[in-house]
Amino acid sequence: MIGFTLTEEQLALQKTARDFADKYMRPYARELDRMPSPHFDWKIIDRFAAHGMLSFFIPKEYGGLGLDAVSCAIVCEELAAACDGMQGVISGSMLVADCLKVGGTEEQKRKYLTLLSDKKGKVGAVGITEPNAGSDMQSISTRAIRDGDSYVITGTKHYITNAGVADIYLILATIDPARKYAALDFFIVPGDSPGLSLGKVEDKFGQRASQNGDVILDNVRVPADNLLGRPGTGFLVAMQAMDLKRPLMAICGVGIARAAYEMALEYSKKRIQFGRPIFHNQAVAFALADMATQIDAARFMTWRACHLIDQGLEFTREASMAKIVASECAAEVSSKAMHLMGAVGYSRDLPIEKYFRDAKALSVIEGGNEIQRSIVAEQL
Ligand SMILES: Cc1cc2nc3c(=O)[nH]c(=O)nc-3n(C[C@H](O)[C@H](O)[C@H](O)COP(=O)(O)OP(=O)(O)OC[C@H]3O[C@@H](n4cnc5c(N)ncnc54)[C@H](O)[C@@H]3O)c2cc1C
Numbered sequence: 001m002i003g004f005t006l007t008e009e010q011l012a013l014q015k016t017a018r019d020f021a022d023k024y025m026r027p028y029a030r031e032l033d034r035m036p037s038p039h040f041d042w043k044i045i046d047r048f049a050a051h052g053m054l055s056f057f058i059p060k061e062y063g064g065l066g067l068d069a070v071s072c073a074i075v076c077e078e079l080a081a082a083c084d085g086m087q088g089v090i091s092g093s094m095l096v097a098d099c100l101k102v103g104g105t106e107e108q109k110r111k112y113l114t115l116l117s118d119k120k121g122k123v124g125a126v127g128i129t130e131p132n133a134g135s136d137m138q139s140i141s142t143r144a145i146r147d148g149d150s151y152v153i154t155g156t157k158h159y160i161t162n163a164g165v166a167d168i169y170l171i172l173a174t175i176d177p178a179r180k181y182a183a184l185d186f187f188i189v190p191g192d193s194p195g196l197s198l199g200k201v202e203d204k205f206g207q208r209a210s211q212n213g214d215v216i217l218d219n220v221r222v223p224a225d226n227l228l229g230r231p232g233t234g235f236l237v238a239m240q241a242m243d244l245k246r247p248l249m250a251i252c253g254v255g256i257a258r259a260a261y262e263m264a265l266e267y268s269k270k271r272i273q274f275g276r277p278i279f280h281n282q283a284v285a286f287a288l289a290d291m292a293t294q295i296d297a298a299r300f301m302t303w304r305a306c307h308l309i310d311q312g313l314e315f316t317r318e319a320s321m322a323k324i325v326a327s328e329c330a331a332e333v334s335s336k337a338m339h340l341m342g343a344v345g346y347s348r349d350l351p352i353e354k355y356f357r358d359a360k361a362l363s364v365i366e367g368g369n370e371i372q373r374s375i376v377a378e379q380l
Contacts, residue, residue: 020053029354032044032085039209040209044086049118056072069306070303072306085207103241116168128238140172153189156216171215185234196215198216249327258295265279301318323369331360
């Protein structure tokens with residue numbers, strides 16, 4: 001049986017998330033977007049935490065709301081429609097939670113998932129990317145060397161969401177560069193560890209309400225117990241966690257596209273040219289029809305991937321497909337919306353150009369769309 005309507009519970013959740021986004025995100029989105037450098041606002045994060053927005057994806061037994069994947073997608077769409085930059089902060093923590101869920105020991109889950117559920121506003125960061133290792137994880141050179149009961153980690157992580165503000169980092173490092181993927185492990189590194197520092201903060205095109213930067217690890221010592229799960233599983237954990245996270249990245253594309261489309265639709269019905277609303281030109285109406293169609297397609301593909309996750313079924317291909325379609329939908333729809341709104345769309349008075357800037361990141365992060373196409377192609 002396939003259902004495309006939301007249950008009463010899901011509708012209530014959607015309303016709660018939408019009300020939260022209207023009250024606590026939308027009013028601040030413009031200000032944060034305009035800061036001279038990407039800016040992380042702790043006041044907003046504390047509100048996120050107080051309303052469960054930093055923990056809805058964490059199982060109940062570790063202090064979270066324990067929402068299933070479809071419900072998480074419903075929440076994320078609303079948050080991304082308000083400001084995908086702020087949603088990016090949550091996204092960083094979500095990936096930490098997914099790595100812990102996939103690969104952590106029971107003790108690690110209890111300690112760190114509980115930490116991320118703290119009502120005081122704790123965030124996490126996953127450090128995979130390096131200056132010379134983006135799509136290609138086997139080039140990772142951050143090194144972890146065993147020293148008695150500890151590991152000592154040295155290297156630089158690049159473009160990390162929540163860099164410099166995270167309470168915990170999951171750092172992917174190699175214990176033996178010659179063994180490539182097989183020697184990769186995640187290490188749980190507390191944010192206040194001696195030797196861990198923030199390097200360059202990226203001056204991003206969009207997503208300016210979250211901070212990305214270099215995380216520098218200079219002989220950072222962590223207990224051997226901070227190796228996530230079993231030795232040698234880092235690559236697998238990264239792949240499985242990103243698979244799980246991918247539909248929630250996709251739904252952010254749906255949220256951005258929806259926000260841009262709704263603004264363009266409303267404008268097209270009010271803007272009078274040649275004596276009638278521009279919507280009454282077939283070229284404009286068809287463009288909006290295409291946008292609505294693309295958004296529905298992206299949303300349903302994303303919900304399908306989430307549904308498969310919730311059913312415990314194989315979902316990798318569907319998650320990658322959803323990420324391709326939804327991220328490209330976000331960039332195309334926000335660009336079309338900008339065009340339909342003429343000079344007003346090109347102005348910074350309205351957030352249309354922000355939607356476009358925020359959208360462009362989605363086809364690159366957590367596995368570029370070429371990598372997603374490789375995943376799909378492998379299964380054809
Ligand atoms: C907003 C934002 C947030 C991010 N947050 C994090 C984070 O929290 N943690 C983290 O570790 N990283 C993070 N990243 C980094 C991100 O994961 C990388 O940008 C991504 O993995 C791609 O790596 P790269 O930028 O080095 O591109 P490259 O790997 O250099 O790729 C450049 C281009 O070539 C394409 N390409 C690469 N290899 C192939 C191939 N084999 N076949 C076809 N095409 C290919 C890519 O798809 C891409 O279009 C973030 C990036 C952004 C923009």
